[in-house]
Amino acid sequence: MKKLTTLLLLCSFSVAHAGLQALDNHELQAVEAQAGADLSLKLSLNHRLENGKYVFDESACNNLAYCRLAISVNRRFVDANNNPISNPTIDDPAHRLWLVFKGIQGTIDIQKLGLDGVDLVYGDTIKPAIQLSYQATSPILIRNFGFNALAIEQDDFTSYIDAATGKVVEGTDPNTAPTSGYGYLKNSTYTSANAPNSTYDHGKETGFMGLRMNGNLALQGTIKVFGCDGSHPRC
Template sequence: MKKLSFILFASIFIAVYANAGLKEINSDDLSHITGQAGADISLNLSLNQTSDYQLDSSVCSDPIYCRLAVSFNNRYHDGSQDTYTNGVRTPSVTGKKQWLVFKGIQGTVNIQRLGLDGADLTYRNKANTVNVLKPAIQLSSSKTKPIQIRNLGFNAISIETDTVANEGSGNTPGYLAATTGTGYSNGKYTIAGFDNGKETGFTGLMMNGNLALNGKVMIFSCDSTHPRC
């Protein structure tokens, strides 16, 4: 009996819901709907850094864990034996893939406040005869809450090469390179001086500053009334 009652109730609920139907709400209807203010969004994005914005030695104890590598298509250390068919390059077996490696990647970007609100947008129609009212999503920021950038960048950049041609068996990719030789060991300089203990490479880059943005961006549906639609 209980099971029959439940089935009967569910059937009545579905029938009522189905008969209720859905009605499209146009811009005029939406303009009369009010709600609460919205939300303030705060984001603190940190990569490989401690709370005082220094490279985290516990995370980057092995340098290969704090790298970003880019390999360009058909970029090899030796292309002298490559062949071409109708302009299409076929790399030779002598080619070892090369990588552009950014070492010691780190940084913190603190977005203190990003406003997310609903707002009314008013503009003139294409014929410039009447005002059109549109509901919109508004993103806003204030110069009093700048985006804080702390030690964002990398310690060195270098071009590294795979150990085996065409990524064959036993290959060590260039982005894992830990070069050993005169003046450096395990991918780091050993000569006394400024670079001692740092990863091999050149042209490091670090950014610090406050990015003050004061303004708003409004997102709305575009139709035939707007001059740019």
């Protein structure tokens, strides 16, 4: 019975494949059909729902060093005395700087995104297109989107820029990268010694600013995406 079922499935696949035919642009324009879909997407980063509100998920971020976004700006290094170095060499390496967004979090809920197939008319030319549409009655919900602290950190080890490739070589051995000492993994928090006159920052990650965004982004309109070639006036 299993062999018979498998044979029937293989036959059906062969017939279906034999019926497929490629269509050019003119043949596609002659096809009349209608299709569409309403899509929704919720992106939640380092968040949990608590009492109807999204809050920073400390259980998922029990190691705060791994809930960050770090950016290394090109040719930003300092020497042992914190003097800027733009082109460290193998004979004169320096510490690389990082712009670190600590405690990054947020929830973005796209409630409704329309996906349809439409004809894009431009003059006398008609092109099949994909249309993305938004409605102001279904706004994009933004909840606690941002970061707890922004800081500039530096690696404990020195690095240099390879003259041949222009790439950063971390550490003193070009064949082995350091296993620790990266600036973006430094896990420093405020203590009573850092802020003796304030209790607000105690226990929080060090930095000079934070960002928190809550809102409803209402969009009304459409975006059309279509194939383009030299015969179309907009290409």
